[in-house]
Amino acid sequence: MSITAEPTFTVVGQQASPExxxxxxxxxxxxxxILRAGVVERDAARELPREGVAALAAAGFAALRVPREFGGAGLSLTQLFAVLTEVAAADPNAAQALRGHLAFVEDRLVSSPGPERDAWFARFVAGELAGNAWTDAAISKQGLTSTRLSRKGGDWVLDGTKYYSTGSIFAQWIDVYADSPEHGEDVIALVRTDDPGVELSDDWTGFGQRTTGTGTTVFTQAAVLxxxxxxxxxRFGYQTAFYQQVLLATLAGIAxxxxxxxxxALKARARGYSHGAASGPAGDPxxxxxxxxxxxxxFAAAAVVDAVSAALEGAAAAAEARWVGGGPTAEADQAAERASARGQVVLSAxxxxxxxxxxxxxxxxxxSVTAGLDRHWRNARTAATHNPWVYKARILGDKLVNDADAPLLWSVGSAG
Incomplete structure (x- = not known):
């Protein structure tokens, strides 16, 4: 989708030079x-990659998408996800743990320009990370959340319990989805992780992606400005495609x-079979x-990530254009959603x-458990389980057959 007006600011249409x-x-x-060095041992012990994630933040990862004029690296989405694939190749848990942060940065990039947006840019440049807390721990009806933002005196406070709080345990902020009767709609609340009303737990028990910090967060009268x-x-309209793209980059890194x-392992093997096709394993065709x-x-997984990034670039450009009289973003958001769905169907298998x-x-x-090679399947299978691909395949088919749009938002909960 093309931008119909020339923006007076540009935070999306950027690309770092090769240098x-x-x-x-x-x-x-x-x-x-740092991430690569202890990945097998951390997986076995369920030890969080705190040192590696902190090192990434200190090296500027938190601000990869922040424009250069604000002190960031100014990467395009294609460049960002190529770098994230490299992080995932070192430790896919660290890559997925940064999912909430990357999405929140993207939301700020295409938000209304002004002092508040710029303040977030400064926090990212300083190395501050944002985690994620959107899914209620208790079973609730689809489309509803029991986490609530309310007034206490003249201040906002947040109460509720979230699961799948991916990355929050490494972060300074949490991006929280909550109900707010006073706003008349659901809201996104940004909460400091060091607030006394925030309790973070590393209680994720999945057999893969063991150290993403995907656990429970409890908010008890947590302060919100x-x-x-x-x-x-x-919230930015292509967020579901963006979240899925983080998982696709994670899968590409695992591959x-x-x-x-x-x-x-094959190069290091000394023993071979008498009925093999060569005298040694390394030469066996x-x-x-x-x-x-x-x-x-x-190779194919990396190509899929690049293709989805291209669709996301179009959605980001359309989202930014709305602040300068651009046209509707729905078409670009749909294109991004379909691209991420196609990628998910392919890479999940x-x-x-x-x-x-x-x-x-x-x-x-x-x-051998000491080699830890089983972690690749466990991590890939776990990453591929998010947002079931079978639904995405059906949605793609429905578009081709019936020209039906993809849902851009969905929720998990009881249908009753």
Whole structure:
């Protein structure tokens, strides 16, 4: 969708030069090494990657999308998700843990320009991260939330319990979805994690993505400033596609790491089978084929991420244009949603399959818990379980057959 008016400000239509992008990668490289170094041990012990995430924030990750004139790196969405794929290749848990932060930054990028938006840019540049708390822990009706923003004296306070608070345990802020009767609609409330009314728990028990900090958050009269309450209707329209794209980049990183780990393990193997196709495993064409298939899957996954990023770029440009008389954003939001759905359908099948296929290149020793190669399948299967792909496939089919639009928002809860 094209922008119909020339904006007086531009925070979306940006792209770092090759030299600037290389500098970003160089700054982040030590943090990626920290994440990569202990990933197997952290997975086994369910130890959160606190040091690595903090190192990423200190190296400027929090402000990758913030424009250069505000002190950020000024990356395009395509560049951002290419970098996030690299983070996921080092530790997919860290990549998914940053999901809420990246979405909140994107929301601020396309929000109304002014001092409040600029204040958030400054926080991101300073390395502050935002977590996520949107899903109610208690079973509630679809489309409703039991988390409530209300007045106490002259101040706003937040009460409720959220699950799937991905990344909040690493962050300084939490992006919370809440009911607000006084606003007449649901709102987004921004809460400090160090507020005495906020209790964060690392109680996620999934067999994969074990260290994303995806646990429970309890809010008890947590303080919220007036400036930190945003009507839900103002949230950026392509958010579901954006959230899904973080998972696609996570899956692409898993695919790349699985291919690299399989190649390293095959190269290091000394023992082979008498009925193999070569004297040694590293020269066996059948085993080399398996590694090649994994490499091809990783290549395809990265290409999918790039394609979805391109659709998101269009939605972001349309969202920003509304502040300068641009046209409707619905068409661009729909295009982004369909692109992310297509990517989800493909990668939800191909990446877990590749993470299983890697064992065909190895002997029984490849299943050793000390090697931790099973984490690739567990992580991929868990990441692919979010927002079930079967529904996305149906939605895509409904568009082709019946020209039906995709839902841009959905909720989890009881239908009764």
């Amino acid at each position: 600037e992008l290389a500098a970003v990668r160089e700054r982040l490289a030590p943090a990626l090494e 007036d400036a930190h309450v945003v009507p839900g209707s103002e 790349r790491n699985a291919a690299d780990d399989a190649a390293a 059948q085993l080399l084929q398996v590694v090649g298939e994994l490499d091809a899957t990783a 191909s990446v877990p399959a590749a993470a299983t296929r890697l064992f065909d290149a190895l002997g029984a020793s490849g299943t």
